[in-house]
Amino acid sequence: MPMNPDLEKERQGGTFDVEQLTHILDGGRDKTLKRHFLEQEVLKDPVFRGPDTRFLSREELFGELLRKHVAVIKKTQELSIDDINEASTIYSAAMNNNVGPLTLHSVAFVAPLDLMADDEQKKKWLIPAKKYEIIGCYAQTELGHGSFIRGLETRADYDVNTQQFVLNTPTETAIKWWVGGCVAVGDIGPKFGFGGVDNGYLCLNNVRIPRDNLLAKTGKVLEDGTYVKPENPKVVYGSMLGIRAALPKVGAYNLSKAVTIAIRYSCVRHQSEIKPGCGEPQVLDYQTQQHKLFPLLATAYAFHTVGVWMLDFHSTVMNEINEGHYHRLAEDHVLAAGLKAVINWKTHEGIEICRFSCGGHGYSLASSLPVIYVNHVANSTAEGETVILLLQTAVYLMKCVIDLEQGTPLDPSVAYLDQSFSKSEQWCSDVDMHSLLKAIQFRSKKFTEYVSSFVKKELMATGNQQLAFNKHKVILVECAKAHTEAVIMNAFVTKVDEILQSNPSVGKVLSLLCQIYGVTEILAHSGDYIQYEYLRKIDLDNIQDQLFKLYTYIRPEAVLLVDAFDFHDEVLKSILGRYDGQVYENMFKWAKASPFNKQDQGTFRKYIQQLKQAKL
Ligand SMILES: CCCCCCCCCCCCCCCCCCC/C=C/C(=O)SCCNC(=O)CCNC(=O)[C@H](O)C(C)(C)COP(=O)(O)OP(=O)(O)OC[C@H]1O[C@@H](n2cnc3c(N)ncnc32)[C@H](O)[C@@H]1OP(=O)(O)O
């Protein structure tokens, strides 16, 4: 199919090599080539062809995705794929923006076995689980409790005579609920999205399991019932930590898809007139459209950068813990908590902005933006609700203030809290990314000190830390967000500095995105900068001008920047986001293919007929 002339023209501009940026995003040319190979292994294999999942009922969708997920597993076994990133490539190429039925087996059942099973248990369960000889799920949440783990009611009473645990969900609120991939007892019913996963309920009534079913790498129960505590009790939270550490990159992936669709479509879509008689411009030429999409384009790159960094950091900490060193577990936990919370929340807002920036067609499943949205938004609740996780990060920051007062060294990711910040010169409209980072770190430091003063005062008055925290939860959450933004900006600036050395043309365009991200973040909290007397109105006016100027620089690069995400059309599965931009012809073809247009109109006639018989 010929290329849409608008997109053809967009691809003749640009100042950087798209393929080199794709290699950087993938982690190197070899990784890109391997990803292409794996995608083609799926796209050329007829077993992965099937009905358009957007036309399927919930039951049909579950069945079709289960069929494809099994095919994904067989393909990874056939290709001897062990690497989770490579497995995810095959999975994403097959799932058409859905979450597959066996995802929880991989991310929430196999992972805890790897983390907390002793060698015997690994032989018994981890090896068969990795081969899918046993399929598992993660049944923690109950009807009455999800966030408050210490409030869970399920019981595991030890029967010393039989060396067994007797499991009970003693009350209705104790019923295990939301259990992804729980095909045993029952499904909790239709959901907002996540239609590919059968989230189940599980009632336990005197279910007996052997003592050695308790994963014993950390804590264990001896034959006489004595409980041997893990060296570090927090390790039992490790399986949640692992998924949280991975979710920032999942958020970046989903936002990159949405931005690709919205920016390509915004170049194909012509609407209204700027100069009468001069034809309808591309909607991406409107400043308002740029203001919707270019900060999100910058955000997708920022989130990808920090998502990769978080996974590396978490992997290092897990290796240290395997060697018995727990000193970075707390930092890992609060970084994963803050990044998972902020990135997934901002991503779900961003996907929605991408959807309505495509007008009516964004609302059609033909765009796939609704599919990406409803499957993504779960990540702001699942694996730790947004506020809950931000409070974890906030409590850690309050401890950092005390550490500072006591002269205790801070963890690297919060070292900036011990720095002094000053800004004397007036900002013009070309503030560099390092100055923007300093400003964002300054705000986080000031906010942390401000919130800490309130919490301390409350603590002095009540002597109860939980009460003190509970009274200031709103500003504690904002404090955690401010810190997390400093972590994101720091990762982005650090990566761009590195790329400026290795590939100046790519680095330059990424530095523009980094400035857009930083300026957008500062303008979103301009009041704080005035209140803390870090910026004046003239500074804010100048960086507002800078933002609009940056849009003009990014406009000719925009399509190339989303092309660099390198989503194959069959992976993106969006008619609005097609690489060739042939939207209208394919929208019409897709609509005509809808089963709804094929179904017998008898129903329609039957009821309308009643009206005709009535005396209207
Ligand atoms: C071949 C096929 C290929 C397949 C490839 C698959 C891969 C494809 C992936 C792509 C698609 C992915 C799509 C999305 C997948 C995601 C699916 C998600 C499914 C969802 C699952 C769930 O939701 S499971 C349940 C999750 N539940 C929660 O998160 C509960 C939240 N609540 C809590 O964590 C806790 O209650 C708490 C932390 C809020 C409170 O804990 P507690 O009551 O103990 O009190 P404290 O706050 O005082 O904490 C005590 C102490 O512990 C520290 N701590 C707390 N949590 C942790 C932790 N996680 N790690 C380390 N430390 C922790 C805390 O800081 C305190 O420390 P102190 O030093 O004492 O202060």
Ligand SMILES: Cc1cc2nc3c(=O)[nH]c(=O)nc-3n(C[C@H](O)[C@H](O)[C@H](O)COP(=O)(O)OP(=O)(O)OC[C@H]3O[C@@H](n4cnc5c(N)ncnc54)[C@H](O)[C@@H]3O)c2cc1C
């Ligand atoms: C798609 C999806 C898949 C899931 N898969 C699984 C799974 O496979 N296995 C599993 O075990 N669970 C699963 N869950 C459950 C999930 O982990 C919980 O929904 C999540 O932890 C939130 O807990 P909750 O539902 O009890 O919400 P609640 O904690 O009841 O939250 C309700 C509101 O109360 C607020 N709140 C609660 N406590 C506090 C507090 N201390 N301070 C301030 N505000 C508070 C929250 O911020 C929120 O606004 C899944 C959930 C979803 C949506």
